[in-house]
Amino acid sequence: xxxxxxxxxxEFLYQQVISMIRHMESASTLRPGDRLPSLRxxxxxxxxxxxxxxxxxxxxxxxxxxxARPKSGYFLKPSRYDAxxxxxxxxxxxPENVSRQSLIEKVFDAIQQDGVMPLGVANPSAVHSSxxxxxxxxxxxxxxxxxxxxxxxxxxxxEPLKRQLAIRYLELGLQVDPHEVLVTNGAQEALSIALQxxxxxxxxxxxESPTYFGVLELIESLxxxxxxxxxxxxxxxxxxxxxxxxxxxxxxxxIFSASISNPLGSFMSNETQKExxxxxxxxxxxxxxxxxYGDLYFTERRGGSAQLFSKKGLVLSCSSFSxxxxxxxxIGWLLTNRFADKARRLKRAYSCxxxxxxxxxxxxxxxxxxxxxxxxxxxxGLRRNKDRMTALVHRYFPPGTRVSEPQGGGVLWLELPxxxxxxxxxxxALEHNISICPGSLFSPSDKFSRCIRISFGIPWSGKVxxxxxxxxxxxxx
Amino acid sequence: xxxxxxxxxxEFLYQQVISMIRHMESASTLRPGDRLPSLRxxxxxxxxxxxxxxxxxxxxxxxxxxxARPKSGYFLKPSRYDAxxxxxxxxxxxPENVSRQSLIEKVFDAIQQDGVMPLGVANPSAVHSSxxxxxxxxxxxxxxxxxxxxxxxxxxxxEPLKRQLAIRYLELGLQVDPHEVLVTNGAQEALSIALQxxxxxxxxxxxESPTYFGVLELIESLxxxxxxxxxxxxxxxxxxxxxxxxxxxxxxxxIFSASISNPLGSFMSNETQKExxxxxxxxxxxxxxxxxYGDLYFTERRGGSAQLFSKKGLVLSCSSFSxxxxxxxxIGWLLTNRFADKARRLKRAYSCxxxxxxxxxxxxxxxxxxxxxxxxxxxxGLRRNKDRMTALVHRYFPPGTRVSEPQGGGVLWLELPxxxxxxxxxxxALEHNISICPGSLFSPSDKFSRCIRISFGIPWSGKVxxxxxxxxxxxxx
Numbered sequence: 001x002x003x004x005x006x007x008x009x010x011e012f013l014y015q016q017v018i019s020m021i022r023h024m025e026s027a028s029t030l031r032p033g034d035r036l037p038s039l040r041x042x043x044x045x046x047x048x049x050x051x052x053x054x055x056x057x058x059x060x061x062x063x064x065x066x067x068a069r070p071k072s073g074y075f076l077k078p079s080r081y082d083a084x085x086x087x088x089x090x091x092x093x094x095p096e097n098v099s100r101q102s103l104i105e106k107v108f109d110a111i112q113q114d115g116v117m118p119l120g121v122a123n124p125s126a127v128h129s130s131x132x133x134x135x136x137x138x139x140x141x142x143x144x145x146x147x148x149x150x151x152x153x154x155x156x157x158x159e160p161l162k163r164q165l166a167i168r169y170l171e172l173g174l175q176v177d178p179h180e181v182l183v184t185n186g187a188q189e190a191l192s193i194a195l196q197x198x199x200x201x202x203x204x205x206x207x208e209s210p211t212y213f214g215v216l217e218l219i220e221s222l223x224x225x226x227x228x229x230x231x232x233x234x235x236x237x238x239x240x241x242x243x244x245x246x247x248x249x250x251x252x253x254x255i256f257s258a259s260i261s262n263p264l265g266s267f268m269s270n271e272t273q274k275e276x277x278x279x280x281x282x283x284x285x286x287x288x289x290x291x292x293y294g295d296l297y298f299t300e301r302r303g304g305s306a307q308l309f310s311k312k313g314l315v316l317s318c319s320s321f322s323x324x325x326x327x328x329x330x331i332g333w334l335l336t337n338r339f340a341d342k343a344r345r346l347k348r349a350y351s352c353x354x355x356x357x358x359x360x361x362x363x364x365x366x367x368x369x370x371x372x373x374x375x376x377x378x379x380x381g382l383r384r385n386k387d388r389m390t391a392l393v394h395r396y397f398p399p400g401t402r403v404s405e406p407q408g409g410g411v412l413w414l415e416l417p418x419x420x421x422x423x424x425x426x427x428x429a430l431e432h433n434i435s436i437c438p439g440s441l442f443s444p445s446d447k448f449s450r451c452i453r454i455s456f457g458i459p460w461s462g463k464v465x466x467x468x469x470x471x472x473x474x475x476x477x
Numbered sequence: 478x479x480x481x482x483x484x485x486x487x488e489f490l491y492q493q494v495i496s497m498i499r500h501m502e503s504a505s506t507l508r509p510g511d512r513l514p515s516l517r518x519x520x521x522x523x524x525x526x527x528x529x530x531x532x533x534x535x536x537x538x539x540x541x542x543x544x545a546r547p548k549s550g551y552f553l554k555p556s557r558y559d560a561x562x563x564x565x566x567x568x569x570x571x572p573e574n575v576s577r578q579s580l581i582e583k584v585f586d587a588i589q590q591d592g593v594m595p596l597g598v599a600n601p602s603a604v605h606s607s608x609x610x611x612x613x614x615x616x617x618x619x620x621x622x623x624x625x626x627x628x629x630x631x632x633x634x635x636e637p638l639k640r641q642l643a644i645r646y647l648e649l650g651l652q653v654d655p656h657e658v659l660v661t662n663g664a665q666e667a668l669s670i671a672l673q674x675x676x677x678x679x680x681x682x683x684x685e686s687p688t689y690f691g692v693l694e695l696i697e698s699l700x701x702x703x704x705x706x707x708x709x710x711x712x713x714x715x716x717x718x719x720x721x722x723x724x725x726x727x728x729x730x731x732i733f734s735a736s737i738s739n740p741l742g743s744f745m746s747n748e749t750q751k752e753x754x755x756x757x758x759x760x761x762x763x764x765x766x767x768x769x770y771g772d773l774y775f776t777e778r779r780g781g782s783a784q785l786f787s788k789k790g791l792v793l794s795c796s797s798f799s800x801x802x803x804x805x806x807x808i809g810w811l812l813t814n815r816f817a818d819k820a821r822r823l824k825r826a827y828s829c830x831x832x833x834x835x836x837x838x839x840x841x842x843x844x845x846x847x848x849x850x851x852x853x854x855x856x857x858g859l860r861r862n863k864d865r866m867t868a869l870v871h872r873y874f875p876p877g878t879r880v881s882e883p884q885g886g887g888v889l890w891l892e893l894p895x896x897x898x899x900x901x902x903x904x905x906a907l908e909h910n911i912s913i914c915p916g917s918l919f920s921p922s923d924k925f926s927r928c929i930r931i932s933f934g935i936p937w938s939g940k941v942x943x944x945x946x947x948x949x950x951x952x953x954x
């Protein structure tokens with residue numbers, strides 16, 4: 001069916017374009033996240049001028065129905081739902097012993113079951129898989145490397161990969177000496193080594209709240225205590241809360257997300273990062289930043305790294321390729337800053353070197369330009385999925401459900417109406433072959449028992465929509 | 478030149494064969510580790526009867542010049558040198574804080590330098606590299622796996638690999654539930670997780686002396702103390718020493734080699750293993766066995782595992798593919814016994830899952846039979862190299878040098894005459910582009926400052942002989 005407008009002399013042409021778009025949206029012809037025709041396309045199809053289309057799109061943007069994305073065009077927004085973000089939690093002033101491990105285990109078991117819709121796993125790279133490019137490059141590396149394809153790599157990482165990473169940091173404005181890059185078995189090992197560089201059993205570690213459960217499990221395994229600092233959905237860690245927390249407690253180190261947090265998907269601006277680093281370094285408190293989602297931003301630019309603002313060298317940064325390219329290669333890295341020697345020794349003692357072939361392949365994946373190309377498509381795909389899933393949450397979940405507006409990453413954070421319990425929903429969803437992450441995992445103090453985390457980092461299909469519908473029906477109104 | 482004997486009426490024929498072999502040996506036509514012609518071949522070449530050749534070989538065997546190896550034939554032995562094994566050290570009854578890290582770092586730096594003869598690294602699989610078979614299998618797996626080639630694997634390991642490992646243990650007489658196999662980033666991570674399952678900072682850990690420095694570095698990193706139990710070159714850990722050590726100290730756990738130790742290459746019999754496990758379990762002390770060299774035996778059969786004798790489930794076993802197939806794949810495993818839950822949780826907290834593609838490839842490498850085939854050739858190659866290198870040590874090192882007689886693995890352990898210092902030799906050798914491992918690394922109490930470890934796990938070449946000659950010349954008489 002070709003595009004038409006009902007020409008009506010009582011309305012301006014641009015208003016008739018608006019009516020047409022609104023009609024298509026209410027008929028679900030256009031869905032949240034869909035791209036609208038370009039100015040030129042619509043002008044040609046409707047035989048009206050480009051300025052008229054532009055006027056219509058501008059008005060729709062002001063009304064909040066669509067949004068312009070630089071270099072990508074206009075897209076239907078999900079914000080018509082008048083959604084509210086999950087509430088900021090109050091500051092807990094008590095360090096907590098952590099004990100989340102048995103529930104985490106159940107969540108991972110659930111993901112591994114055949115036929116289960118994996119909304120519980122954060123695996124965003126699946127949205128635009130780089131498997132074919134990586135397969136091609138790895139085959140080349142195997143041929144080229146000969147016996148080196150199975151050989152021990154250097155203890156602290158494959159030099160060309162470290163150089164590629166240093167080049168990428170240059171784009172962030174960060175000058176990194178390859179010697180300060182320690183390649184690890186994924187970001188989790190980077191976090192583990194970083195934390196053991198700066199703290200020991202019994203120490204208090206400040207974490208954002210809600211925080212990634214892998215951070216809490218690590219703190220638990222090392223016999224440390226977690227002190228929760230509320231995360232503001234819009235701005236990241238609240239500096240005033242952090243200031244009063246370190247005033248009151250002997251905080252030995254902090255673990256915060258860099259620019260994009262998990263599960264909230266909040267964006268921490270460079271200004272906030274700077275304030276936090278200055279505050280912490282003034283008290284000689286090391287900060288570990290978890291930057292695994294930093295490249296998966298939906299904002300106009302990538303957020304920075306707290307490294308940029310470190311003057312005393314107390315910031316350690318962890319990242320990996322697990323969210324952007326190849327989860328199963330298990331390649332991450334740690335910017336060790338002034339802890340280079342200790343970090344290298346811990347790495348050697350705990351797991352020796354890291355898979356050389358996997359590092360080599362990723363190094364060529366970056367230097368060939370494939371990584372960057374793939375990431376652009378991945379970001380677009382994730383953003384589209386985020387809009388689609390947000391719309392489905394509003395359609396299928398009970399009124400009063402709050403949903404995050406992630407600025408990057410691959411997950412939505414939902415706060416369900418009173419009367420819901422996230423662990424109960426986890427078990428009931430599993431009976432319907434749907435895995436989710438119960439909110440109680442993301443805090444040592446059971447702050448988020450009404451929240452769940454669901455992943456939009458999955459290839460889209462009708463089954464996803466069905467699962468969201470089922471999941472929404474499981475929640476109490 | 479065809480084989481001939483100087484027929485002499487004053488000698489029996491078999492004696493003339495003996496003279497011929499001795500002549501070829503002293504002229505270096507035959508070298509230690511070389512295979513002699515078979516009975517049939519020599520009988521044909523010399524036109525004498527098979528029983529005559531057999532009589533000659535039997536006499537040479539009694540004289541200690543050659544040895545018969547089942548199904549392989551007769552080989553020239555290096556034992557004409559009247560070598561003595563390094564001496565057993567006395568029992569140190571004091572737990573020691575460990576501090577070896579900066580020297581270890583220098584040793585690893587040395588190995589990575591271009592053009593350095595890597596006698597300092599234990600990399601036995603290089604003697605018969607499986608790179609071509611693994612390359613072929615990995616290419617197949619990449620094609621077959623599609624997007625799964627880059628996906629997260631299960632937290633505790635790829636199921637088919639765990640099954641293959643369980644099948645291999647069956648041959649040892651050990652029934653292993655795949656659930657008790659935890660796949661890790663190499664054996665070092667297995668050791669690290671095992672140790673953290675059973676002990677914590679401040680605890681006393683009994684280790685064999687000399688012991689692999691990676692064990693000492695791990696103990697140091699975890700803030701534990703090492704108590705050295707002397708290792709007998711012929712029999713492994715001395716049970717009486719162990720008994721008195723645990724009588725006197727509160728030993729929290731032990732880390733011992735399984736059947737083949739590093740650096741001594743001693744062989745621990747099943748009887749000794751049984752005694753040790755019974756002693757330890759009677760005191761509820763867990764034992765961690767490091768079994769990375771178990772498959773590289775030169776004895777008639779593979780040694781067993783201490784697991785065989787565990788009645789209380791307190792034995793944890795660590796191993797990997799790093800010494801037998803693919804060091805750079807970083808795939809090891811831990812038999813968790815009754816610590817399965819804790820081990821799995823620590824693994825998840827410290828590094829999540831392990832590279833799926835690498836596990837998958839190794840799984841098919843085993844199931845195709847290639848692993849076993851490759852290992853047979855590898856064992857033969859290592860044994861040949863061991864004989865060659867032992868002979869060179871006797872030729873080029875100062876009188877009074879003692880050398881181990883390893884029953885497996887890939888390294889020789891040398892005790893140099895008085896007046897030598899292993900760290901000094903390490904630095905001087907490096908000036909000649911030769912890396913070695915100084916003995917002081919293998920004890921927290923500087924017991925082995927006159928010892929060095931050198932690797933015969935390298936592809937043989939004239940350069941190896943030159944390096945041994947240079948190295949011997951560096952040592953004080």
